[in-house]
Amino acid sequence: MLTEVIATRYVTPLREGGSLPGIVEADDLGTYIMKFTGAGQGRKTLVAEVICGLLGRRLGLRVPELVQMQLDPVIGLSEPDQEVQELLKASGGLNLGMDYLPGSLGFDPLAFEVSSREAGRVVWFDALINNVDRSWRNPNALVWHGELWLIDHGATMIWHHNWPTAEKSSAKPYDASDHVLATFAPDVPAAAAEFAPQITEDMLTGIAAEVPDEWLVDEPGFDSPDALRRAYVTTLLARAGMISDHITLGEPSKDKPSQAPGWLAGKPPRRAVK
Known part of the structure; x- marks a missing residue:
């Protein structure tokens, strides 16, 4: 299971986007980006972070380590921002932490070179999880x-x-034309040959088991967290078997609206983490 830590100090909010994650210190002396259950996007975004983050790590991609973080809202009492105060109050209990990468910079495709192999691996991974936000x-x-x-x-x-529409929705092709790594000639066939055989039922079942029960309860149409975990496994396994032949890399559409869901549309570019 994911390591569980206790948040000991709320450092500062990160104001990119609408979820308002925060930099938080924990009792293991680590520093994390905390993503909150009380954020407007809801707990499904945390489920997606866990499943896709762990899947990426299992495939050998660089994804920061994830932890479960217990939060007592009292640690934010000195935070002057009312919006942050309300978010902390709504997020008492179990939240998600992502390892903080001090000194990291936001990726700029004009300033940082990526190999064709690595670009292909990331594009194939994003196609598998249908990532519309890279x-x-x-x-x-x-x-x-x-x-x-x-x-x-x-x-x-x-x-x-x-x-109810998951089977149809998950079978859709993936248009990578606007992917941030599309200009690096992604070697998608090589990535498919490397990654597709690794996506097994056992692998996905083990990853889904890492999602806390409390983020999976009360989902309409499912009588237990395990039943919902099974749906994630079944859907991703089916997509892994078909997506390699359904990835499109065309000319980027600079004036095309974002494919991200409404609650992410219009999010400003991520600033460097300092």
């Missing part, structure tokens, strides 16, 4: 110690916002 508009990637790190997977697996 585009030139909002890269959701950092450069740390000269290497590319992938962050923010809350806008993936869009089908889990409407499970």
Whole structure:
């Protein structure tokens, strides 16, 4: 299971986007980016962070370590921002932490070179999880110690916002034309050959088991957290078997509206984490 830590000090909010994550210190002496259950996007974004973040790490991609974080809202009493105060009050209990990468910079495709192999691996991974939020508009990637790190997977697996249509939705092709790494000649066939055989039922079942029960309860159409976990496994397994032949890399559409869901549309580019 994911390591569980206790938040000991709320440091500062990160004001990119609408979820208002915060930098938080924990009782293991680590520093994390905390993503809150009380944020407007809801707990499904945390489920997506866990499943897709762990999947990326299992495939050998650089994704910051994830932890469960227990939060006592009292740690934010000195925070002067009323919006932050309300978020902390709404998020008491179990939240998600992502390892903080001090000194990292927001990825800029004009300033940082990525190999065709690595670009292909990231594009194939994003196609599998249907990541509509790693585009030139909002890269959701950092450069740390000269290497590319992938962050923010809350806008993936869009089908889990409407499970009755999940089978149809998850079968859709993936248009990577606006992907932030599309200009690096992604070697998608090589990535498919490397990654597709690794996506097994056992692998996905183990990853889904890492999601806390309390983020999975009361989902319409499912009688238990395990039943919902099974739906994630089944959907991703089916997509892994078909997505390699359904990835499109065309000319980027600079004037095309974002494919991100409404609650992410219009999010400004991520600033460097300092």
